[in-house]
Amino acid sequence: GAGVSQSPRYKVAKRGQDVALRCDPISGHVSLFWYQQALGQGPEFLTYFQNEAQLDKSGLPSDRFFAERPEGSVSTLKIQRTQQEDSAVYLCASSWTGEPYNSPLHFGNGTRLTVT
């Protein structure tokens, strides 16, 4: 079946531009996560949604980062006034339940953001 889909696959932005990254989770998955992966590093947690509710946004690095999932399905991660340190791969993951230990995360292939 279809997996987690992310778009665009690659995004180049000039410093100061706003970007929007999209995630289409697996149909019916309750939970949706965003992670940031810098080159040579493991993924780092950004935010978590259970259906349309954002239950944890403690990993968002600054108030320039904003995420939404208005209808409990597709999610968008928005970064305002991009900075060079925002360059990374942004991974989206979804799961059946609200608990990763109960239901494994299924990751998309990510969006590689390069800020020039």
Place this chain on the structure above:
Amino acid sequence: EDQVTQSPEALRLQEGESSSLNCSYTVSGLRGLFWYRQDPGKGPEFLFTLYSAGEEKEKERLKATLTKKESFLHITAPKPEDSATYLCAVQAWGAGSYQLTFGKGTKLSVIP
């Protein structure tokens, strides 16, 4: 603060040469330890979840084990297609328990 340290950073094996990857962790209360495989340009792919010390899980040439301080991913008679970065992650009990804390990974190369 939860911490995960993986070693070695990189490992080159000849095809058929068995070895182990290490994941040391510090967490207030372990809810689950996860192993993922990541190929270049792809998202992590789930391999195993371990919940308590002494637990073992196997899948093809891979076996994951867990103690109170570390986990091992044993690779038996690896093939070139096992080449990938292997990520270890932990989930803790308590506030913020939804998130996984990942290590930096071990990049495995299996040479034919």
